[in-house]
Amino acid sequence: MKVSHVSEADHDIVTAAVAAAEKHTNGEIVTVIAGQSNDYDDVALVWASVIAFIAMSVVALFPEFYRNLYDQITGGWGHEITANEWLGTVIAIGVLKWIGVWLILLWRPLRLALTPRAIKAGRVRARAIDLFKVGTEAKTMGRTGILLYLSLREHRADIVADEAIAAKVAPEVWGDAMAALIEQVRAGRPGEGMAEAVKQMGVVLAEHFPRGSENPNELPDRLIEL
Template identity: 45%
Template sequence: MTLDVSDSDHERVSQAIAAAETGSAGEIIAITADTSDAYHDVGLHYAVLALFLLLGAVSAWPGLLDQAYSALMGWSVGRPSARALMTLLLGLSLALFLIVLFALRWMPLRLALTPGATKTRRVRRRAIMLFRASAERRTAGRTGILIYLSMGEHRAEIVGDEAITAVTTPETWGEAMAALVTEVKAGRPADGIIAAIGLIGAVLAEHFPRDAADRNEIPDKLIEL
């Protein structure tokens, strides 16, 4: 699932960020991505698993290898030698490994077979990495906050700077996350981001009210990766 955001949506998100920041000293960054990781290791893990299942099946039922040899070579060749059977097993193992590995190069299948906990960890890791690169300690009051949406994994993260995490908990952002996810599921990702920005802005205004010395330290825009 890819993010469908028009130019007008970009403008709406920018306006929502600017509006949310008028009442607080916080700086909101919104970043979206198709996926947060390539998950190459997932394909490799499934290929290795298929290989072990094949070897396990042959170990449990050795006759399977004889049947496979007869099916491939024909019944008239007689009983195969141990070398022939081992060569066949090697060939079957390699073929199965490569078939699974190449099948899982198709990203939708790879994502579907990736455990949910793995996707959650990697989306969180990518969100933290992007936050550190784009917002962490880039504001005078340590009040930067990132809204990160990863469409392929159907997951989102909200990451705050030091001053924000000192007065909030992950539960603080539950309403903003719910608003974001609801709109994304309905096919309106930009509306979800805007709704989350408004709710986050309200929390920031409560804890970090804006004063005359505040200035816009991070551009108000949606970043698509």
């Protein structure tokens, strides 16, 4: 069963915004919304490895503390730990720490929270480009397709434009549209945010690619959910 990230009302708002924007331009706007762009499994592995390394380093740097702790636990009746046993203990602690952290980070919200913002932004951008290549790039006669992509859990969005648009419109021009979108998403109104971004994108597209006498609707207006 497919999980819906937004309401039917949000779908209607975004679809209507795309249709309205495209009345004034030959540009073709595609809107896509996803719950999350990446699982960040590699981030969990890095965190687990870093914590395990730190734990092993601490034990290795302060051996007397842990030897005294061992004596307290055994009441002084334990045998003298050999160098090999001590090495094995350090490795065992590292392995247990690694497994423990990895199990904790199976909880995706925590894994996402511990992922640096730059990594999240890069993964969202990469996903947007992949989707653009599959569904938007070179799908219009004038190479005037443009993708608006929103990834909800990362609170990140991106715009990827086809060749003709990219040649005339610098990426920073879409800054206002992105700001309006993210502001609404943080307020819990993703549909309204995407609609406002589409409206502002339409203004820019109408300036550089005004509607011609023949303007077939080459790409879907509906909001696509992943």
